[in-house]
Amino acid sequence: MLLTPDIVPVIAATGASARVAARVAPRFRVGDRIRVRNHNPPTHTRLPGYLRGKLGAIEQDYGVFVFPDTHAHGLGQKPQHCYSVRFTAREVWGPTASDRDTLRVDVFDDYMDLA
Amino acid sequence: MNGIHDLGGMHGLGPVVPEKNEPVFHEPWEGRAFALFAGTFVFAGYTVDEFRHAIEKIEPAHYLESSYYEHWLHAFEEVLAKRGFVSHEELDARVEKLRAGGQ
Numbered sequence: 371m372l373l374t375p376d377i378v379p380v381i382a383a384t385g386a387s388a389r390v391a392a393r394v395a396p397r398f399r400v401g402d403r404i405r406v407r408n409h410n411p412p413t414h415t416r417l418p419g420y421l422r423g424k425l426g427a428i429e430q431d432y433g434v435f436v437f438p439d440t441h442a443h444g445l446g447q448k449p450q451h452c453y454s455v456r457f458t459a460r461e462v463w464g465p466t467a468s469d470r471d472t473l474r475v476d477v478f479d480d481y482m483d484l485a
Numbered sequence: 486m487n488g489i490h491d492l493g494g495m496h497g498l499g500p501v502v503p504e505k506n507e508p509v510f511h512e513p514w515e516g517r518a519f520a521l522f523a524g525t526f527v528f529a530g531y532t533v534d535e536f537r538h539a540i541e542k543i544e545p546a547h548y549l550e551s552s553y554y555e556h557w558l559h560a561f562e563e564v565l566a567k568r569g570f571v572s573h574e575e576l577d578a579r580v581e582k583l584r585a586g587g588q
Contacts, residue, residue: 372527372528373523373524373527373528378523381523382519382523386533388533410487411486412486412487413486413538414486414534414535414537414538414541415486418491418493418494419487419491419493419494420493420494436534438534438537439534441532441534441535442532442534442535442537442538443535443538444535462494463494
């Protein structure tokens with residue numbers, strides 16, 4: 371593939387989406403309660419460390435995307451669903467956090483299990 | 486990777502202070518670094534995920550002291566050297582030449 375002038379503005383403005391057309395069944399539905407796995411590989415991951423072991427709820431299913439953990443190391447796309455997952459600030463940061471705040475984090479199928 | 490890039494929730498780093506009227510690039514070389522991504526991605530065959538991992542592997546103290554586009558430069562060197570498009574020796578030689586006032 372060559373970089374031609376006509377595609378440069380598109381790439382510079384939007385980047386390239388990691389969304390893929392693969393048909394993969396979601397492991398979770400909106401409203402499901404989940405627990406994040408103790409996922410701590412020495413290799414690439416998009417799971418923030420502060421979420422390991424935390425309880426949350428599926429808020430939105432974004433669809434199917436390339437899985438960064440395998441893709442970063444030439445181990446294939448392993449396409450899977452990515453979700454917006456809601457966590458309370460107290461679940462993530464402990465009892466000194468606000469009891470009204472929540473976080474929404476993008477979490478892949480492989481990072482969590484049903485709680 | 487449980488590394489220095491994963492700053493979420495760390496204490497003691499101070500507030501995020503947005504720059505007023507922040508330019509897209511602070512120096513001309515930052516624009517060139519940005520352009521390198523599209524320019525090398527298409528022929529070198531790396532993925533954005535591999536690129537991000539190269540940034541994560543920067544030595545932790547240097548990671549904190551260097552700027553966003555310095556992180557990018559480091560990642561370009563990693564992924565391009567890995568594929569043999571350039572060697573670390575060539576890069577070091579170029580740096581020495583520039584440091585001595587060469588072009």
